[in-house]
Amino acid sequence: MTAIDPTGQVADWWATDISNIAPGVIELRGNAIAELLRERGFTEVIWLLTSGGFPTPGQRRLLEAALVASVDHGPQAPSIASARMAATCGVGLNNAIANGVNVLGDVHGGAGQQCVELLNAIVAEGADSEEALRAVTRRVVTQWQQERSRFLPGFGHRFHPVDPRREPILDLLHEARAAGDIAGRHVDAGLAVEAVLNEGRSRPVPINVDGVTAMIYGELGVPPELARGLFVLGRSVGILAHAWEQTQQGGRIKGPVPPSILPTYTGARA
Ligand SMILES: CC(C)(COP(=O)(O)OP(=O)(O)OC[C@H]1O[C@@H](n2cnc3c(N)ncnc32)[C@H](O)[C@@H]1OP(=O)(O)O)[C@@H](O)C(=O)NCCC(=O)NCCS
Structure with a gap:
């Protein structure tokens, strides 16, 4: 409250628990910069700002793995390709990064949000045996496919038969559970969905990066929307690196394919 803001209404307009900034003062969640x-490292500060506390070493390790797993998937990923294309249009790095981030949605890069929701729904049922978990999972999966989409978020990949991020993240999750860092209920739920989804299938549809990172975010108690935000944060690193590389390589108005390859015209003469 000050003379020009006697009721504190103006100061409260952007009231925040995150940062306290005043002349000569920068405090984040009450910690001096x-x-x-x-x-502290960057991953700890990400957790501090988004969750309000410092992560335990086990939580920090898992969060870091989730961020590293999402960092890049090369120029065939729309988020990377669109950032690189933008970088050849004379718009600057900030626009190129925004371009890449803007295509991260329910199908590309953003499925982790729905996957956390799916795993939360299974965990909430509190199944206390493997059989009960399998039955609950069948019911939740069927309901999801009827009401939302036959494509379960966090499963399948356009070209990896098995996502190379699946095993290492599962290893970390199993280690974290053995060390008592996590309860392991979202891990069990994710593996149960994978098992149910693949019953009777000749070509399996395994957990992808969004699925294994959703297991991490679920175990850490991260809300679904924030899980997508954290994926975007990780992928922004790859988007920046590719936009910067493209800027250095030069190239002007690069389209999605070389100009010698023309899209097939399928229309008739009007
Ligand atoms: C990523 C994705 C678009 C890849 O799809 P795709 O390679 O084109 O897979 P296809 O559409 O050819 O599907 C092949 C088969 O697997 C099934 N399938 C693939 N992903 C599936 C999923 N997530 N849930 C249920 N079934 C799935 C398809 O139904 C199809 O079955 P069918 O042969 O019996 O018809 C798809 O797996 C998907 O939408 N996944 C969910 C979203 C997601 O997690 N995205 C992040 C990807 S990293």
Whole structure:
């Protein structure tokens, strides 16, 4: 409250629990920036700002793995390709990054949000045996496919028969559970969905990066929408690196394919 804001209404307009900024002061969640700079890493500060506390070493390890897993998938990924195309249009790195981030949605890169929802729905049923978990999972999966989509979020991949991020993340999750860092209920739920989805299938549809990172976010208690935000944060690193590389390589108005290849015209003469 000040003389020009006697009721504090103006100061409260952007009231925040995150940062306290005043002349000569920068505090994040009550921690002086000098302490954070000396003692903490970027992953810990991401957790501090988004969740309000410091992660345990086990939580930090898992969050870091989720961020690293989502960092890049090369120029065949629309988020990377569209950032690289933008970088050849003379718009600057900030626009190129925004372009890449803007295509991260329910189908590309953003399925983790729905996958956390799916796993939360299974975990909420509190199944207390493997058989009960399988039955609950069947019911939740059927309901999801009837009401939302036959494509379960966090499963399948356009060209990886098995997503190379699946095994290493599952290993970390199993280690974290053995160390008592996580309860493991979202891990069990994810593996149960994979088993149910693949019953009777000759070509399996395994968990993808969005699925294994959703297991991490679920175990860490991250809300679904925030899980997508964290994926975007990780992928932004790859988007930036590719936009910067493209900027250095040059190239002007690069389209999605070389100009010698023309899209097939399927229309008739009007
Ligand atoms: C990523 C994705 C678009 C790849 O699809 P695709 O390679 O074109 O797979 P197809 O559409 O050819 O599907 C092949 C088969 O697997 C099934 N399938 C693939 N992904 C599936 C999923 N997530 N849930 C249920 N079934 C799935 C299809 O129904 C199809 O079955 P059919 O042969 O009996 O018809 C698809 O798996 C998907 O939408 N996944 C969910 C969204 C997601 O997690 N996206 C992040 C990807 S990293």
